[in-house]
Amino acid sequence: xxxxxxxxxxxxxGGAVAATLTIGFALPRTGRAxxxxxxxxxxxxxxxxxxxxxxxxxxxEMGQGVLTAIPMLLAxxxxxxxxxxxxEQAPVDQAFTNPMFGTQATGGSTTVRAHWEPVRRxxxxxxxxxVSAAAAQWGVxxxxxxxxxxxxxxxxxxQASYASLVEAAAKLPVPDQPxxxxxxxxxxLGQPLARLDTPSKVKATAQYGIDVHLPGLKxxxxxxxxxxxxxxxxxxxxxxxxxxxxxxxxxxxxGVAVLADGYWAAKKGRDALVIDWDLGAASQLSxxxxxxxxxxxxxQADKVAREEGNVKDAPAARRVQARYEVPYLAHACMEPxxxxxxxxxxxxxxTVEIWAGTQSxxxxxxxxxxxxxxxxxxxxxxxxxxxxxFGRRFAPDFTIDAVLLSxxxxxxxxxxxxxxxxxxxxxxxxxxxxxxxxxxxADGMPTWLTAGESSPSIMAASGFMKIPDNGVDxxxxxxxxxxxxxxxxxxxxxxxxxxxxxxxxxRSVGHSKNAFFIESFIDELAAAAGKDPFxxxxxxxxxxxxxxxxxxxxxxxxxxxxxxxxxxGRGIAVADSFGSYVAQVAEVSVADDGTARVHRVVxxxxxxxxxxxxxxxxxxxGAMVYGxxxxxxxxxxxxxxxxxxxxxNTYPVLRMSDMPRVEVHIVDSGEKPGGIGEPGTPxxxxxxxxAIFAVTGKRIRTLPVDPALLRKA
Amino acid sequence: MIDCTVNxxxxxxxxxxxxxxxxxxxxxxQLTGTKFGCxxxxxxxxxxxxxxxxxxxxxxxxxxxxxxxxxxxxALAGQxxxxxxQAAWIAHDVPQCGYCQSGQMMSxxxxxxxxxxxxxxxxxxxxxxxxxxxxxxxxxxxAIKDAAGALRKGA
Numbered sequence: 051x052x053x054x055x056x057x058x059x060x061x062x063x064g065g066a067v068a069a070t071l072t073i074g075f076a077l078p079r080t081g082r083a084x085x086x087x088x089x090x091x092x093x094x095x096x097x098x099x100x101x102x103x104x105x106x107x108x109x110x111e112m113g114q115g116v117l118t119a120i121p122m123l124l125a126x127x128x129x130x131x132x133x134x135x136x137x138e139q140a141p142v143d144q145a146f147t148n149p150m151f152g153t154q155a156t157g158g159s160t161t162v163r164a165h166w167e168p169v170r171r172x173x174x175x176x177x178x179x180x181v182s183a184a185a186a187q188w189g190v191x192x193x194x195x196x197x198x199x200x201x202x203x204x205x206x207x208x209q210a211s212y213a214s215l216v217e218a219a220a221k222l223p224v225p226d227q228p229x230x231x232x233x234x235x236x237x238x239l240g241q242p243l244a245r246l247d248t249p250s251k252v253k254a255t256a257q258y259g260i261d262v263h264l265p266g267l268k269x270x271x272x273x274x275x276x277x278x279x280x281x282x283x284x285x286x287x288x289x290x291x292x293x294x295x296x297x298x299x300x301x302x303x304x305g306v307a308v309l310a311d312g313y314w315a316a317k318k319g320r321d322a323l324v325i326d327w328d329l330g331a332a333s334q335l336s337x338x339x340x341x342x343x344x345x346x347x348x349x350q351a352d353k354v355a356r357e358e359g360n361v362k363d364a365p366a367a368r369r370v371q372a373r374y375e376v377p378y379l380a381h382a383c384m385e386p387x388x389x390x391x392x393x394x395x396x397x398x399x400x401t402v403e404i405w406a407g408t409q410s411x412x413x414x415x416x417x418x419x420x421x422x423x424x425x426x427x428x429x430x431x432x433x434x435x436x437x438x439x440f441g442r443r444f445a446p447d448f449t450i451d452a453v454l455l456s457x458x459x460x461x462x463x464x465x466x467x468x469x470x471x472x473x474x475x476x477x478x479x480x481x482x483x484x485x486x487x488x489x490x491x492a493d494g495m496p497t498w499l500t501a502g503e504s505s506p507s508i509m510a511a512s513g514f515m516k517i518p519d520n521g522v523d524x525x526x527x528x529x530x531x532x533x534x535x536x537x538x539x540x541x542x543x544x545x546x547x548x549x550x551x552x553x554x555x556x557r558s559v560g561h562s563k564n565a566f567f568i569e570s571f572i573d574e575l576a577a578a579a580g581k582d583p584f585x586x587x588x589x590x591x592x593x594x595x596x597x598x599x600x601x602x603x604x605x606x607x608x609x610x611x612x613x614x615x616x617x618x619g620r621g622i623a624v625a626d627s628f629g630s631y632v633a634q635v636a637e638v639s640v641a642d643d644g645t646a647r648v649h650r651v652v653x654x655x656x657x658x659x660x661x662x663x664x665x666x667x668x669x670x671x672g673a674m675v676y677g678x679x680x681x682x683x684x685x686x687x688x689x690x691x692x693x694x695x696x697x698x699n700t701y702p703v704l705r706m707s708d709m710p711r712v713e714v715h716i717v718d719s720g721e722k723p724g725g726i727g728e729p730g731t732p733x734x735x736x737x738x739x740x741a742i743f744a745v746t747g748k749r750i751r752t753l754p755v756d757p758a759l760l761r762k763a
Numbered sequence: 764m765i766d767c768t769v770n771x772x773x774x775x776x777x778x779x780x781x782x783x784x785x786x787x788x789x790x791x792x793q794l795t796g797t798k799f800g801c802x803x804x805x806x807x808x809x810x811x812x813x814x815x816x817x818x819x820x821x822x823x824x825x826x827x828x829x830x831x832x833x834x835x836x837x838a839l840a841g842q843x844x845x846x847x848x849q850a851a852w853i854a855h856d857v858p859q860c861g862y863c864q865s866g867q868m869m870s871x872x873x874x875x876x877x878x879x880x881x882x883x884x885x886x887x888x889x890x891x892x893x894x895x896x897x898x899x900x901x902x903x904x905x906a907i908k909d910a911a912g913a914l915r916k917g918a
């Protein structure tokens with residue numbers, strides 16, 4: 051997600067978040083009083099006289115590798131011995147403000163992009179101080195010294211370890227404008243170093259939010275509103291309270307919570323609640339009504355996101371049109387949403403502490419202060435390891451509920467949403483419908499293109515953004531309105547419709563649907579023109595060299611054009627998102643019963659300068675898997691307002707036996723760093739459906755792929 | 764009261780017999796390496812060994828563990844197969860978010876305890892009950908093959 055357009059609103063809703071944009075030096079050297087490490091030149095690091103460098107990471111680790119990437123950025127400029135580098139999770143502090151968000155938060159594939167300079171500068175400043183300390187000790191000019199692996203080297207073979215210099219360095223002023231290395235001098239950046247969080251995750255000592263334990267802890271499970279806007283009309287909790295171990299039943303705005311001594315009693319209590327829900331307008335909501343509303347929205351779309359040339363007067367030998375549709379989706383993180391909260395005292399004395407796997411710890415401080423009626427300074431957020439995030443953990447709902455339950459009950463409370471209660475109650479990837487049409491010239495190349503897209507607005511739903519004056523939610527059209535293909539006349543418009551379910555950021559946000567829309571349509575144009583879809587794209591990417599480069603690399607590595615086993619087809623797609631460019635080629639077969647199987651995916655990525663190529667490859671592969679689950683299986687159906695899916699039996703995801711072979715190739719463009727957590731998701735759905743077309747001649751225009759459409763008669 | 768052996772230690776669990784083993788391990792014994800994912804034996808995050816067999820502890824009542832040996836991820840390093848699995852997981856840098864990996868390693872070590880040369884089909888059969896939303900399946904497969912190789916050499 052890109053929050054820059056609405057940073058102001060984000061800050062306002064965060065409340066406590068300071069408006070100043072700061073870099074790592076904002077936190078003065080107060081750390082010295084609190085820990086034994088003698089050298090603590092900024093919020094980002096401390097170094098002890100044992101030479102251990104502890105990097106403090108303000109971003110949340112949800113698998114994307116920030117607990118390794120941030121230390122690599124810092125260690126590079128510090129010239130640290132990597133084997134001596136450790137990492138620690140930061141508290142909420144202005145010093146860790148994500149410059150792309152204006153608050154401390156993790157999302158939108160921003161961590162490396164946003165911290166590329168400030169964290170390196172923190173490392174460079176520390177290095178300069180160590181070098182100055184050595185220069186003073188030896189009575190030489192600092193310019194004569196060089197550093198390598200935590201050692202300062204001087205004239206005549208003089209050497210001093212960083213460990214021996216920390217005391218002296220700590221007495222020096224922190225330089226404001228330390229010099230950064232040039233790319234050619236990088237020794238750590240660009241290396242496939244092992245992740246720093248792996249050992250704790252393999253030994254199972256890593257602490258996720260759900261693992262927190264406190265004395266006197268109560269566990270809460272909630273019956274959450276089963277339809278958008280549903281309110282409990284009446285609650286009969288007598289059977290719930292009769293369950294052994296159940297202590298209290300509390301009704302919140304978002305549902306009814308059962309507090310107990312442990313999870314199992316709370317869950318049994320939750321299941322024993324008899325709640326009469328008032329579904330209100332949602333009772334009329336169904337998958338068919340959603341589809342019809344969005345279809346109408348797409349036909350009427352009038353908020354113009356892109357207009358070029360003159361579509362009406364553009365000549366064309368023939369026209370091609372198509373309608374595509376995608377459903378609402380859940381994130382289905384492996385770790386169910388949870389938060390442990392402890393609210394103590396009241397009024398001016400109230401303190402709030404939470405432990406949660408959260409992507410938005412900065413905003414949480416202000417939001418939870420409001421919820422608990424406490425001063426933001428007295429809200430402490432402990433960021434735990436996240437068992438998956440994908441945008442879901444950017445939402446504050448589970449932290450708000452946990453704080454309310456602790457405040458009302460007076461106990462420390464660990465709130466755990468069951469998977470079913472999480473899936474039932476919103477924060478979905480928006481459903482969407484698009485109508486696209488194009489005119490082709492005699493050569494089959496597009497002379498004009500129109501698209502009308504309809505989906506509910508994430509900006510409006512977010513609570514911290516506003517739709518701009520032109521009426522276009524940029525998340526709704528990202529990847530569609532700014533597609534890279536050279537078409538002289540175009541008009542792309544948004545038609546906002548709000549069926550009701552709460553929408554939210556989902557790995558790659560609008561790109562997750564829009565790449566399917568535009569790339570599928572380009573594939574259809576190529577077929578209409580009788581041209582190879584790879585060559586057709588190349589011809590239309592004349593002004594987009596980075597798209598073209600990844601497209602060509604993926605095609606070359608996949609053996610595009612070379613024969614495949616009978617019954618197998620290839621599809622190709624390309625998309626840019628979050629500052630990075632990804633092309634994927636999928637090899638797919640379709641069984642007689644209509645089941646599509648993806649055998650191999652070859653990806654190429656250009657994410658600019660690389661921090662850790664192995665993490666990049668894993669992120670592209672993993673994000674592709676996330677998109678593949680959605681393309682093949684992902685759907686939330688509504689009936690009478692209620693979501694019909696609840697767990698992995700009804701909301702299937704890719705498993706080991708379905709997993710394709712994957713190759714990821716990196717284009718080292720040397721451009722400024724792009725994001726990496728999300729860009730691997732968008733291209734896979736259109737690559738797979740194009741491959742299905744190649745092998746069956748049938749177009750899949752609605753996701754997930756319906757095997758019934760592909761079944762052999 | 765349920766008497767069983769957990770990670771080699773005689774243990775008395777004072778919980779209702781219908782309580783899933785998962786919650787007795789996590790809440791009563793504070794063995795939090797075993798994870799809650801779905802509560803319906805669909806995702807495998809809660810996999811432990813019961814007398815050496817992989818079971819989904821979220822759907823196994825404590826009563827089923829009476830008189831049996833329960834092994835959790837915390838005890839994996841105490842067994843040759845578990846050590847080989849963990850070493851391979853580290854060598855391949857398998858985890859991303861890591862939440863499912865306890866269950867993955869428990870399923871993998873149960874497979875390798877009886878099959879030191881698993882084919883891809885064996886791995887599919889043993890591992891398809893374990894979901895990973897980060898998409899680390901190919902790294903898991905490679906790590907299992909490496910661990911199998913190490914165990915064959917050691918045997």
